[in-house]
Amino acid sequence: MMRNPVFSREMKVGSRSVRLPLIILLFNGILSLVTLLNMYSAVAQVRTTAAIQYSSFMNMYEFVTTIEFILLMFIVPAVTAASISGERERQTLELMLTTQMTASQVVFGKLMSALSTLLLLIVSSFPSVAMVFVYGGITWTDAVSLLLCYITVAFFAGSLGICFSALFKRSTISTVVTYGVLVAVVAGTYFINKFTLSLSAMNINNTAAAYGFGENAVKPTSGGFFYLLLLNPASTFLAILNGQAGGNTPLSKLKSSFGMTATNFVTENWVIVSILIQLALAALLIYIAVRCVEPVKRRRRGNKHK
Template sequence: MHLPIVNPVLTRELFGRIRGRNAWLILTGYLTIIGAITLLIYAVFVSSAIPNDPETSLRIGKGIFFTVMTVSLIQVCFLSPSLTAGAIVGEKERQTYDLLLASPLSPLQIVTGKVLAAIAFALLLIMASLPIAGLALLFGGITGQEVFIGVVGLLITAIAYAAIGIFWSTVMRSTLGATVMAQGTVLVILLLVPFLYFVISLLIGAFDGPPSPLYIYIMGTFLCLHPFIALGMTVGALESGNGPLLWQLSSSIGDLFVPSPWLVYSVLMILVTITCLALAWQRIQSAEDDSGS
């Protein structure tokens, strides 16, 4: 009895990715880096701990958890676009792109199959790192909300950045070019967002007093394009007594309630994902129309 194949592209990509040697090398390297840095952080906390201090265990737990989440996020930011950067342009280099277009598969099936395979592998990496993050629960200091938000942040980042990679894969003519552009886009986001925020805030004098509600909404949304800043602000909001959904901020007209940064980040990344996939689908559709005419 054979199960029906929903998406042949997804099936082929998954088998090819998991059976390949690179998958195990990436997974081993990913976990080795996380484990080594986590062990180093643990050693630092233990060596600097005050004897008989009841807060030591909580600090170690927080240190381990946030270290695992930060290192995982760094690796996801650069691995996810790399996993999809060669998805379409690689078919062109292997001269199988025209055959793929001539198949009964629709452009939507091609795009979703390629992206879902990369997301599945990224999800494997995220799930593999959770046991290391789970060590923090043995020490305490971490809530279930923080664990949930951390995992969601990793997953939504993996999906959005994989979509960025698939977009550049439909634009560029070589795998190297697509990888460089995808990685460059991620690097621009990580570096340009805080730089522009700082420059704009200085120019309008936002640091001189309580900000206006308009500034909070516009610049807050802009900052939430950055995964580390958005999730970092969420941690600060939770530690200051705010809930996981709303954040209370002081403005020039009094207290203001805004959505928690991780929610804003999730919505923005969903929009980025939809936009990149739509553009990729459009380019494949145009290529299919040209080949059929």
């Protein structure tokens, strides 16, 4: 199989620069500091009370993995949002496309080089996350599911950044739009559910006042808007953590937060369904990015034959 030339170039340039080790140092430094501070707090509590509370170590695991998830979600767009638009600004994109490289090679090469960096961050951070294995409560299956969640959010956010980098000519605009859409997906789907839940509660209260029955007879719910959370990588991550922390079901906390009581195929397989939907959206975004780069390729070929 022929190796992607863009990927090879990006990996060589990245490995020779000081940027990659600096990112790894800062990323793992933050995680290690958080882990050690939580570990010190748990040990100090043991010395004071002479009792080991294993829930504190689980809380440490949840806190550290959440910090890593947030860092990944905000680092990936910064790496990919300027990948193609940066080539345009340096006036090197058209030079790349005058060669035998296709638009898909350019897009996939840029994306895979960014994801390989993020995969290196995930693997290098495993010792900090694995500290909880010393005290038990987390299995290797849980670690694999968490790793799958990290890879999914990296692929989804990276595809979002590469798509807007291909759509816009300026890196500043593509970065701002990428972060804006990512925040809209993560926070927007949550607040839409909160808003519909509030409307449902108001309607129930008004109906109860009009007909004189108890307000607790019907529970407020966000309804079908709850399934918008399938697009939200944070909801997938929270569902995985809830299942690892001993919840009744991985989705129990999310369902109770928005008044959902129905059980169906989607709610029973929430993590798998949400990951598949996010991967499908990522594939669509990559396709759009390739289509945005292809007209440049065709235009360069047309000028060459004139």
